[in-house]
Amino acid sequence: MDKYIEFQHITKIFPGQKALDDVSFSVKQGEVHALLGENGAGKSTLLNILHGMFPATQGKVFIEGEEVKFRNALEAIHYGIAKVHQEINIIPELTVAQNMMLGGEPTKGPLLNRKKMEKETQELLDRLGCAFHADDRVGTLSTGKKQMIQIAKALYMNAKVISFDEPTSSLSNSEVKTLFKIIRDLKAQGITILYISHKMDEIFQICDRASILRDGKYVTTLDMKETTEEDLVQNMVGRDVSMFAQRLKPSCVDKNNTVLKVEHLSGPAGFDDISFELKKGEILGFFGLVGAMRTEVMRAIFGADKASGGTVIYNGKALPHNRTPNDVVKMGIGLVSENRKEEGFVKNFNNADNIALASLTKYVRGIFVKESLKQKNSIKVGETVGLTPNDPEFLTVSLSGGNAQKVILAKWLSTDVDVLIMDEPTKGIDIGAKAEIYKLMEEIVAAGKSIIMVSSEMTEVIGMSDRVLVMREGKLVGELDRSELEEERIITYAVGGSQG
Ligand SMILES: Nc1ncnc2c1ncn2[C@@H]1O[C@H](COP(=O)(O)OP(=O)(O)OP(=O)(O)O)[C@@H](O)[C@H]1O
Numbered sequence: 001m002d003k004y005i006e007f008q009h010i011t012k013i014f015p016g017q018k019a020l021d022d023v024s025f026s027v028k029q030g031e032v033h034a035l036l037g038e039n040g041a042g043k044s045t046l047l048n049i050l051h052g053m054f055p056a057t058q059g060k061v062f063i064e065g066e067e068v069k070f071r072n073a074l075e076a077i078h079y080g081i082a083k084v085h086q087e088i089n090i091i092p093e094l095t096v097a098q099n100m101m102l103g104g105e106p107t108k109g110p111l112l113n114r115k116k117m118e119k120e121t122q123e124l125l126d127r128l129g130c131a132f133h134a135d136d137r138v139g140t141l142s143t144g145k146k147q148m149i150q151i152a153k154a155l156y157m158n159a160k161v162i163s164f165d166e167p168t169s170s171l172s173n174s175e176v177k178t179l180f181k182i183i184r185d186l187k188a189q190g191i192t193i194l195y196i197s198h199k200m201d202e203i204f205q206i207c208d209r210a211s212i213l214r215d216g217k218y219v220t221t222l223d224m225k226e227t228t229e230e231d232l233v234q235n236m237v238g239r240d241v242s243m244f245a246q247r248l249k250p251s252c253v254d255k256n257n258t259v260l261k262v263e264h265l266s267g268p269a270g271f272d273d274i275s276f277e278l279k280k281g282e283i284l285g286f287f288g289l290v291g292a293m294r295t296e297v298m299r300a301i302f303g304a305d306k307a308s309g310g311t312v313i314y315n316g317k318a319l320p321h322n323r324t325p326n327d328v329v330k331m332g333i334g335l336v337s338e339n340r341k342e343e344g345f346v347k348n349f350n351n352a353d354n355i356a357l358a359s360l361t362k363y364v365r366g367i368f369v370k371e372s373l374k375q376k377n378s379i380k381v382g383e384t385v386g387l388t389p390n391d392p393e394f395l396t397v398s399l400s401g402g403n404a405q406k407v408i409l410a411k412w413l414s415t416d417v418d419v420l421i422m423d424e425p426t427k428g429i430d431i432g433a434k435a436e437i438y439k440l441m442e443e444i445v446a447a448g449k450s451i452i453m454v455s456s457e458m459t460e461v462i463g464m465s466d467r468v469l470v471m472r473e474g475k476l477v478g479e480l481d482r483s484e485l486e487e488e489r490i491i492t493y494a495v496g497g498s499q500g
Pocket of ligand 1: 014015017037039042045046388389398401430
């Protein structure tokens with residue numbers, strides 16, 4: 001069926017913000033249909049309307065030719081429209097079966113029929129090829145497995161449509177493979193898939209067609225077999241952008257000047273004996289597979305978690321063992337955390353206030369913080385990271401996911417730290433802004449500062465780093481200089497193969 005889901009003239013106006021403007025297109029039954037566009041283009045808003053999270057201001061949604069108007073997500077789920085989103089609540093204290101059946105538990109008289117619940121859950125898990133059990137507690141499972149529970153739940157509710165919003169952002173390579181296999185199976189069963197992602201390679205791997213939004217407007221729908229990456233990006237961004245992570249300026253590492261020296265650092269999370277040096281003007285890449293504990297090492301350096309042993313020496317001086325992030329920032333080290341959604345901003349602050357959070361003294365004149373300086377800074381740094389809307393008074397919490405991440409990035413770029421630790425700096429960031437962020441990283445090091453870049457994106461690890469350290473299961477296992485950076489060598493270290 002060619003018009004299985006049909007969006008007709010959808011407009012969504014939030015206070016002060018038109019998120020969608022007369023969007024019309026349709027999705028075929030049993031296809032994997034990508035929704036593409038820059039941060040803030042309106043992708044999640046459109047899905048939220050489909051899922052009954054809020055109504056459209058104007059326009060209609062049809063499924064199989066019938067107009068639908070879900071008043072909430074539950075109504076959508078009962079109709080067969082399910083979603084697999086990162087932020088969906090899964091209750092860690094409950095078992096897999098209890099979580100799956102939440103809201104639709106099979107009853108036996110007045111009591112829950114536990115046996116039936118576990119049996120049905122196990123059948124679904126087996127059907128999906130999951131290597132965990134219905135009676136496992138969810139709290140102990142990885143993100144990938146939690147996602148499988150959401151998929152199993154969608155199947156339990158007999159979903160006809162399942163939407164995925166950036167499903168691979170926290171998955172290991174093997175979990176991504178499993179997910180794609182499952183998506184192909186779902187498709188073979190006639191289930192229609194909507195898929196949001198900023199990762200071009202996976203869109204070409206898994207999607208049949210892609211609809212593109214730009215500034216809330218529908219641009220086009222393309223068949224993946226007849227299109228190129230350049231075509232997609234051109235339609236998404238509407239201007240030429242560099243699609244590659246690459247150094248445009250010569251490297252400016254000062255090999256004789258060590259800014260940060262980490263010696264035998266270990267932590268309760270399980271990383272052990274981590275020693276390395278960061279040079280002035282260097283972009284030092286940290287690569288590793290999920291579970292390598294790169295984030296944990298950075299948090300310990302930053303004082304966000306306590307280290308259990310080892311020393312961090314900054315500009316020749318050992319940092320105190322009981323350091324806090326506050327102390328560390330004052331000394332000149334910043335951390336752009338991977339978990340930007342949870343850690344990054346104050347909910348009832350606007351962009352200007354959130355961006356100024358780590359650099360307040362810059363805006364003080366006399367004894368007052370000068371609002372106009374904060375606003376000026378917000379606009380300037382906002383432009384660099386491609387913030388949309390680049391409005392200092394806009395509440396950060398109302399931004400799209402990717403734009404909220406840009407605010408956190410902007411916050412750290414506003415500071416005068418000498419060492420910036422960037423954990424997955426382009427995660428969730430659209431392709432247009434990625435190139436800007438790479439440019440900015442080069443400017444930072446050209447100004448004599450240093451960057452540690454934790455990244456799982458091979459292209460940016462290879463393209464941007466002066467040197468790469470590879471971690472595996474809590475240990476540093478390899479070091480490669482820029483001239484030695486090849487995907488195969490890095491991966492071999494990361495998975496623990498022998499270097500030939
Ligand atoms: N609750 C809200 N209040 C005000 N504006 C909002 C609200 N939710 C979304 N918006 C705005 O609507 C626009 C579209 O946001 P949406 O989340 O749909 O973008 P997106 O394409 O999913 O972006 P991303 O790739 O960053 O996730 C953005 O400009 C955003 O600021």
